[in-house]
Structure formats: C-alpha cells, structure tokens
C-alpha cells in the first residue's frame with residue numbers, strides 16, 4: 001500500500017529548508033507529501049502572518065511540484081492544532097491499514113515527549129525525521145524512540161504506524177525566525193524563500209517588509 005506523508009508546521013513563512021525536506025521525503029520515500037499549516041500551533045507564540053497568508057504561501061511554493069500538496073485541515077478546526085487530533089481525524093478517513101507518516105525536523109522530534117498524548121502518535125503514524133543543524137539526534141536524546149528506528153523505506157509500507165526513519169539529506173540551515181528577523185531588520189532575506197513566496201510577502205507587506213523603492217505594491 002502507498003505511504004502518505006503529512007508535513008505539519010507553522011510555515012511562518014515557508015522557506016527553502018522546508019521545501020528541500022519535503023522534496024527529499026517525496027523522492028526518498030516515493031510518496032505524496034502533504035504540507036499542513038497549523039492554525040494555532042502548540043508550544044509557540046502566535047505566528048506573525050495569518051493562517052490564510054501562510055497557507056497561500058504554501059500554495060505558491062508547491063505550485064508545479066509533483067506530489068507535494070497543501071492540506072488545510074487544521075485551518076478548519078477550532079482551538080490549538082494538536083497533532084494527535086489531526087492524525088486521529090486522518091486515520092478515521094483512511095482506515096487502520098493505510099501507512100501514514102509524519103515528517104518532522106530534528107528539533108521537533110527531540111521535543112516530542114512534550115506533545116499532547118505523544119505516545120499515542122506512534123499508534124497513528126510513522127515518523128520521518130529530517131536532521132537539522134543544532135539538533136543532534138544522539139541515541140541518548142531519542143531514547144523515547146528506542147526499538148522503533150529503521151533504515152528501510154519498505155518498513156514504512158509494511159506497517160501502518162510506529163517506526164522512525166531518518167531522512168538522509170544535506171543539512172539546511174534556514175529557519176523561519178531567521179527570515180522574519182532579516183525582514184524586520186531590512187537585511188537581505190529573499191534568497192532563503194522561494195521567489196513566488198518572496199513576491200507574496202512584499203505584495204502583502206508581511207513581517208514588516210519595507211516596500212522596494214519605486215515598486216508598486
């Protein structure tokens with residue numbers, strides 16, 4: 001059975017690191033990847049851009065990309081976007097046999113034991129973990145996932161949930177907070193986001209961006 005991958009995030013805004021990881025997961029796992037913006041992400045301050053702006057930037061970033069799509073299901077739900085609730089909703093739609101995976105960065109994965117009902121997540125989906133500078137996945141720090149790790153893509157198709165797979169890909173240093181800070185400081189930032197996303201940020205005046213001299217907004 002095909003594997004379905006969900007990539008949740010605040011995406012405030014989506015940057016080249018996000019896109020590279022989504023593509024790497026798609027290509028390595030030969031699976032569709034659904035980028036899923038959080039309406040109200042747990043464990044962080046309110047996003048700088050509205051949920052609708054963040055989702056529209058995702059639409060622009062995946063336009064023309066094979067097997068990358070945007071899933072707005074968390075935007076339709078009231079309250080905090082807890083992943084366990086989202087995965088239960090997805091599971092109810094796809095049935096108990098469908099292999100599902102959640103794509104996360106290493107920093108998110110290291111924080112997993114702080115997530116709502118985190119142990120239940122392993123009954124609902126596999127985890128695909130993208131390494132990230134500054135968040136080493138040492139055995140001691142991911143002891144909560146002991147016995148679940150696999151290096152075999154096929155293992156993710158052979159069970160509906162419960163395994164942990166490390167995505168082997170070049171490290172990406174971009175972060176959304178860095179992009180927001182650069183914009184606010186009036187420093188160069190466009191190179192870190194897809195060109196269509198940069199255009200959107202400028203047109204809508206997001207993150208305190210300064211209008212280009214002579215440009216129409």
Ligand SMILES: Nc1ncnc2c1ncn2[C@@H]1O[C@H](COP(=O)(O)OP(=O)(O)OP(=O)(O)O)[C@@H](O)[C@H]1O
Pocket residue numbers: 008009010011012017018021103104105106107108109130131132133172173174175176177178
């Ligand atoms: N450069 C990166 N390398 C690996 N994983 C990443 C990278 N950027 C984001 N991620 C992962 O993508 C998911 C969504 O990230 P998020 O939207 O919070 O972006 P962020 O860059 O971490 O944002 P912020 O700087 O605002 O915290 C998280 O699981 C995060 O770990």
Ligand SMILES: O=C(O)c1ccc[n+]([C@@H]2O[C@H](COP(=O)([O-])O)[C@@H](O)[C@H]2O)c1
Pocket residue numbers: 007008009010011036038041042043044081082083084108114115116
């Ligand atoms: O469910 C939780 O308790 C939970 C706690 C922290 C983060 N998450 C999810 O993890 C994803 C990445 O979160 P963030 O804050 O790094 O964008 C996003 O989909 C969040 O909804 C989920």
